Amino acid sequence: MNLSEAKQQFISTWGAMGTHWGINRTMAQVHALLMISPDPLTQDDVMAQLNISRGNVNMNIRDLIDWGLVDRIIISGERKEYFTAEKDIWKVSTQIIKERKRRELDPMMKLMEQLSKVDGDKKDKEVKAFVDTVTGIKKFGAHANNMLDVLVKSDENWFLSTALKLFK
Amino acid sequence: MNLSEAKQQFISTWGAMGTHWGINRTMAQVHALLMISPDPLTQDDVMAQLNISRGNVNMNIRDLIDWGLVDRIIISGERKEYFTAEKDIWKVSTQIIKERKRRELDPMMKLMEQLSKVDGDKKDKEVKAFVDTVTGIKKFGAHANNMLDVLVKSDENWFLSTALKLFK
DNA sequence: ATTTATTTTCAAAAATTATTGAAAATTCGA
DNA sequence: TCGAATTTTCAATAATTTTTGAAAATAAAT
Numbered sequence: 001m002n003l004s005e006a007k008q009q010f011i012s013t014w015g016a017m018g019t020h021w022g023i024n025r026t027m028a029q030v031h032a033l034l035m036i037s038p039d040p041l042t043q044d045d046v047m048a049q050l051n052i053s054r055g056n057v058n059m060n061i062r063d064l065i066d067w068g069l070v071d072r073i074i075i076s077g078e079r080k081e082y083f084t085a086e087k088d089i090w091k092v093s094t095q096i097i098k099e100r101k102r103r104e105l106d107p108m109m110k111l112m113e114q115l116s117k118v119d120g121d122k123k124d125k126e127v128k129a130f131v132d133t134v135t136g137i138k139k140f141g142a143h144a145n146n147m148l149d150v151l152v153k154s155d156e157n158w159f160l161s162t163a164l165k166l167f168k
Numbered sequence: 169m170n171l172s173e174a175k176q177q178f179i180s181t182w183g184a185m186g187t188h189w190g191i192n193r194t195m196a197q198v199h200a201l202l203m204i205s206p207d208p209l210t211q212d213d214v215m216a217q218l219n220i221s222r223g224n225v226n227m228n229i230r231d232l233i234d235w236g237l238v239d240r241i242i243i244s245g246e247r248k249e250y251f252t253a254e255k256d257i258w259k260v261s262t263q264i265i266k267e268r269k270r271r272e273l274d275p276m277m278k279l280m281e282q283l284s285k286v287d288g289d290k291k292d293k294e295v296k297a298f299v300d301t302v303t304g305i306k307k308f309g310a311h312a313n314n315m316l317d318v319l320v321k322s323d324e325n326w327f328l329s330t331a332l333k334l335f336k
Numbered sequence: 337a338t339t340t341a342t343t344t345t346c347a348a349a350a351a352t353t354a355t356t357g358a359a360a361a362t363t364c365g366a
Numbered sequence: 367t368c369g370a371a372t373t374t375t376c377a378a379t380a381a382t383t384t385t386t387g388a389a390a391a392t393a394a395a396t
Binding site for chain 3: 024025026052053054056
Binding site: 001002003006007009010013017019020021022035036037038087088089090093100103104108111114115117118119120125126127128129130132133134136137140143160 | 169171175178181187188189190203204205207255256261268271272276279282283286287288293295296297302305308311328
């Protein structure tokens with residue numbers, strides 16, 4: 001398989017995966033393209049390579065920047081902005097974990113905290129089932145939270161070599 | 169907050185989260201409803217409680233069964249089918265991990281394996297950037313794969329108490 | 337074998353989400 | 367300050383996904 005076929009394949013698969021991960025296809029494709037590009041690209045480059053409109057590129061790059069996965073680069077003497085993606089997949093993962101924790105897990109845990117204080121007789125099986133489920137999620141979430149914090153703060157090599165052995 | 173408000177809140181939030189997790193809102197809501205219901209429910213119960221059509225309930229329950237998150241229950245003497253969800257959140261999580269690994273990670277790794285064999289001169293920076301990214305993902309994926317396997321096979325209590333300390 | 341209850345399917349409609357492209361805003365050099 | 371290059375916004379449109387509901391299929395009772 002030649003490079004341009006391989007690139008196409010990579011971009012298209014990464015895009016399809018994106019939809020399973022709660023981000024839209026195009027955003028994941030832009031990310032994929034930037035990850036495999038040795039040099040920073042302009043909006044026009046992305047438009048041309050992915051065949052999408054300027055507005056679309058602009059919005060998706062902005063989102064990727066919000067996620068901390070893409071950086072805006074200013075090249076002195078150049079008028080245009082360039083964009084580049086983090087290429088170290090460990091950093092990409094920890095960044096995604098960090099963001100999703102903040103955007104999803106943290107608010108969910110806040111809600112469970114409130115919901116576990118629901119009024120009503122704990123002897124009532126409806127109340128009990130509800131409280132049990134909510135409490136279970138709360139406890140599980142607290143553990144997951146800790147674990148993800150440690151994971152995100154740990155060093156890649158330490159993690160991949162040492163932690164893996166501990167598990168075995 | 170009373171029980172029915174709390175239930176509403178839980179179902180609606182779990183549904184919203186579902187969309188971030190790559191499953192549709194309704195499927196997540198049905199799952200939420202079944203998780204907090206002390207007894208198995210029929211399709212009609214779900215229709216009534218979530219205000220959705222029969223076809224919709226039927227399809228989403230089928231998907232939840234495919235995911236291994238919901239079971240069909242036959243009560244002898246009863247004509248209708250009942251449905252119940254796994255309530256232990258640890259089991260829910262490991263089940264989801266198992267399925268996503270199979271549906272997403274495994275195929276992705278197969279693809280990276282192929283793409284890392286792309287033709288072309290490794291000195292060329294376009295080729296190099298591509299191969300580096302793909303190889304990085306491949307290695308990372310292999311580690312993640314192992315780790316998730318261990319996680320899924322491990323016992324909840326062992327995991328929550330022991331593994332957490334190891335990380336600290 | 338027929339009727340009745342229940343589940344499943346799926347084409348059409350509705351709702352949601354993503355994309356476009358042109359206008360407005362911004363940035364920067366002259 | 368002006369004008370050209372570039373980026374950003376957003377209403378309109380397109381594409382996709384979800385939902386409905388009625389018909390077909392299935393299963394159980396009589």
